[in-house]
Amino acid sequence: MTVKRMDNVGIVVEDLDAAIEFFTELGLVLEGRMPIDGEWAGRVTGVRGQRVEIAMLRTPDGHSRLELSRFDAPAIASDHRTAPVNSLGYLRVMFAVENIDDTLAQLSRLGATVVDEVVNYENIYRLCYIRGPEGILIGLAQQLGQQTAESHPLEHKR
Template identity: 55%
Template sequence: MTIQRMDNVGIVVDDLDVAVAFFTELGMELEGRTPIEGSWASSVVGLRDMRSEIAMMRIPDAPGRLELATYHRPALITPEPAVFPANAVGLHRVMFAVDDIEDTIARLRQFGAELVGEVARFEDSFLLCYLRGPSGIIVGLAEQLN
């Protein structure tokens, strides 16, 4: 057996509207938004009597989707510390290739995005940076130079 594809990456957020707006500004499109609940959903995620809402974001004309979710039941929990550094064990970041890194940073700042470090140049190949977005999500940006 082989893997057919990576379908999506799921991220739990505290404000679904803000997260959708942030990733829309980044250039993704909202594919759909729906509540998720019922015994099948509770069985999959291992939470009794759960109710959530998801927003599926897609990259236009490219493979790859991001599933943004918030939980209404049971209540969201925020682990300590609430904002993890880049070397924390677990999901590290979601990386996107962009045309203009400085323009992208400027547009995302209006949604509260902050640079984790700074924009750095990797040889003559890429400009790279990490931003902290909604719900503390680390988003990597890469602009190819040649």
């Protein structure tokens, strides 16, 4: 059996409106927003009695999606938003951008801050991590040079 595609990455937030504003400013497109509840939902997630509002956003190329969730019930169990990048588990999502400096200028108006600095990776990419809404860790990558859009920063190392 093989995977057909990656459907989406999910991020739990406290302020769904602010997170939607941030990711639409980044260039994602809001596809829809809806409440999720009912006994079936708890059977999927293992969180019985959940009441959640989700927003689904897609990247401009239509190939990737981001699901933002705000839990109204039960209470949030733990908070990993300020975990350092070497913490175990899912940690960040990386976005390819046209111009990293312009993107940072746009997102800084919404409170985004660079974790350390923007670096040049072997004249292939300019990369940085930022803290977005609620401290969410996000990677930004601006391709340099003549590599194809499908290439990945580590592909040439293999």
